[in-house]
Amino acid sequence: MDWSVIVEYKDLFIRGLFYTTILTIGAVLTGLVIGLSLGLMRLSKKLVLYFPAKLYIDIFRGTPLLLQILFIHFAVLPEVAKVFGLSSPDAILSGFVALSLNAGAYIAEIFRGGIQSVEKGQMEAARSLGMSHTQAMRHIILPQAFKRMLPPLGNEFIALLKDSSLVSVIAVNDLIYAAQTTAKVTWERWVPYITAGVLYFILTYLLSRVVFWLEKRYSTEGEGNLDDTN
Amino acid sequence: MIQIEGLHKRFGKLEVLKGIDLQIRKKEVVSIIGPSGSGKSTLLRCMNLLEEVSAGKVMVDGQDLTSTHTDMNKVRTEMGMVFQQFNLFPHKRVIDNIALAPMEVRKWKRDKAEEKAYALLEKVGLREKANSWPSQLSGGQMQRVAIARALAMDPKVMLFDEPTSALDPEMIGEVLAVMKALAKEGMTMVVVTHEMGFAREVCDRVLFMDEGIIEEEGSPEQLFSHPKKERTRSFLGKVL
Ligand SMILES: Nc1ncnc2c1ncn2[C@@H]1O[C@H](COP(=O)(O)OP(=O)(O)OP(=O)(O)O)[C@@H](O)[C@H]1O
Ligand SMILES: [Mg+2]
Numbered sequence: 001m002d003w004s005v006i007v008e009y010k011d012l013f014i015r016g017l018f019y020t021t022i023l024t025i026g027a028v029l030t031g032l033v034i035g036l037s038l039g040l041m042r043l044s045k046k047l048v049l050y051f052p053a054k055l056y057i058d059i060f061r062g063t064p065l066l067l068q069i070l071f072i073h074f075a076v077l078p079e080v081a082k083v084f085g086l087s088s089p090d091a092i093l094s095g096f097v098a099l100s101l102n103a104g105a106y107i108a109e110i111f112r113g114g115i116q117s118v119e120k121g122q123m124e125a126a127r128s129l130g131m132s133h134t135q136a137m138r139h140i141i142l143p144q145a146f147k148r149m150l151p152p153l154g155n156e157f158i159a160l161l162k163d164s165s166l167v168s169v170i171a172v173n174d175l176i177y178a179a180q181t182t183a184k185v186t187w188e189r190w191v192p193y194i195t196a197g198v199l200y201f202i203l204t205y206l207l208s209r210v211v212f213w214l215e216k217r218y219s220t221e222g223e224g225n226l227d228d229t230n
Numbered sequence: 231m232i233q234i235e236g237l238h239k240r241f242g243k244l245e246v247l248k249g250i251d252l253q254i255r256k257k258e259v260v261s262i263i264g265p266s267g268s269g270k271s272t273l274l275r276c277m278n279l280l281e282e283v284s285a286g287k288v289m290v291d292g293q294d295l296t297s298t299h300t301d302m303n304k305v306r307t308e309m310g311m312v313f314q315q316f317n318l319f320p321h322k323r324v325i326d327n328i329a330l331a332p333m334e335v336r337k338w339k340r341d342k343a344e345e346k347a348y349a350l351l352e353k354v355g356l357r358e359k360a361n362s363w364p365s366q367l368s369g370g371q372m373q374r375v376a377i378a379r380a381l382a383m384d385p386k387v388m389l390f391d392e393p394t395s396a397l398d399p400e401m402i403g404e405v406l407a408v409m410k411a412l413a414k415e416g417m418t419m420v421v422v423t424h425e426m427g428f429a430r431e432v433c434d435r436v437l438f439m440d441e442g443i444i445e446e447e448g449s450p451e452q453l454f455s456h457p458k459k460e461r462t463r464s465f466l467g468k469v470l
Contacts, residue, residue, distance in 0.1 A: 119315075119317070121313055121315050121317035122317060122319065124280055124311075124313070124317065125311075125313065125317035125318075125319070125376075125379075126319075126331075127280065127303075127306065128278060128280060128306055128309070128310070128311035128380070129306065129307070129310075129330075129331035129335065129379070129380070129382075129383055130303050130304065130306040130307030130331060130335045130383060131303070131331060131334055131335055132303050135334050135335070139330060139334060140319055143321050144320065144321050147321070
């Protein structure tokens with residue numbers, strides 16, 4: 001094993017680390033917005049809101065992410081670009097769009113599950129006090145739902161970080177791409193992949209610490225917290 | 231105060247209320263008794279439209295709740311509700327459980343709302359629990375907080391749905407005592423209950439429901455000691 005190749009190709013790995021991180025954070029944030037909207041639509045009783053949300057969620061959860069990435073990069077976005085008279089989009093943009101749309105579908109289900117897990121009596125108690133539906137959602141339902149959504153959201157973010165590696169098929173310069181390129185050029189079979197693996201591991205580890213910290217922080221606020229006698 | 235005419239309620243094909251006519255006068259304390267599944271909770275929940283009604287009229291203080299022009303949020307502020315399962319907000323301390331609605335709905339300042347909340351806690355004998363979390367309270371204490379929370383909006387009517395059914399026997403008394411005090415102050419109350427002692431002692435009128443209708447009604451004395459209907463007799467025979 002020749003570790004010097006990493007020094008030689010470190011720029012490639014640094015860029016890979018940067019793209020992987022940016023892509024994941026971007027997709028998580030966009031996915032949260034898409035997911036909250038879709039999740040609320042999915043819970044609506046109105047068919048015009050409920051049905052499109054359900055269709056979207058089912059399609060994105062029911063097909064492989066790899067296919068979605070290829071489809072968006074080679075079919076959807078070039079077509080859209082053509083309409084506006086632009087050149088075909090960068091791979092990184094396609095990757096970002098595909099990951100965000102996909103994450104949105106999974107996050108929508110997490111939101112829906114979180115909201116539905118709050119007992120019906122909570123909404124009824126809030127409404128019986130004269131609060132509007134929106135007030136009840138904001139002060140009573142969502143804070144409780146959010147706490148329960150943190151663990152599955154954490155899992156989703158970590159999965160997204162790892163799944164972002166799939167964008168290497170459309171030649172986004174992410175960590176996988178860095179490893180593959182280095183391996184091809186140097187004929188070194190172990191080192192580049194081990195390096196990428198270690199970097200992914202560090203990223204997922206850091207992310208899981210952040211999620212853990214958030215969970216802890218929110219669980220100290222009420223609900224089943226018996227040490228805090230006052 | 232509350233006037234119900236020809237009230238029907240269906241869940242899909244199941245007709246749960248089959249034509250209810252009922253008047254609750256100001257300051258009256260009325261209890262609703264009857265077998266499980268007879269529609270007692272549903273009737274109570276129709277009074278503040280937690281359940282949509284299928285047909286008929288529900289009027290509160292002269293306002294028709296079934297009319298689409300009625301501001302239900304406003305009407306509900308006048309009607310406190312206490313649930314079997316308490317339904318306290320677990321993520322809020324006791325004091326905030328009570329102060330939240332006055333602040334959000336009535337737009338009171340925090341100081342004013344908390345002052346009111348403390349006074350109500352005093353009234354239900356739980357002032358020292360103001361900063362506890364609901365999970366730190368016993369069932370009886372939770373239900374008393376729930377009553378204080380409902381009272382914080384200064385309701386004109388209080389609706390109770392089996393407020394003591396989820397409690398251990400030794401805690402029932404403390405909740406009933408709070409309700410009795412409330413009745414004495416002249417609060418209009420509708421109480422679905424299995425506590426026949428309470429119904430007999432505190433209520434002005436008792437309604438016996440069976441299979442979606444009010445089968446019989448009368449003063450506690452009349453209904454408990456001289457029931458007219460066979461069904462009432464057989465129900466009372468089982469529970470007394
Ligand atoms: N949301 C609902 N959807 C469908 N059916 C319902 C719903 N709520 C109540 N029911 C049905 O309506 C009937 C009456 O219910 P209700 O809760 O009013 O009875 P109850 O007299 O309060 O009984 P209990 O003493 O057990 O509380 C029951 O058969 C119940 O299964
Ligand atoms: Mg009931």
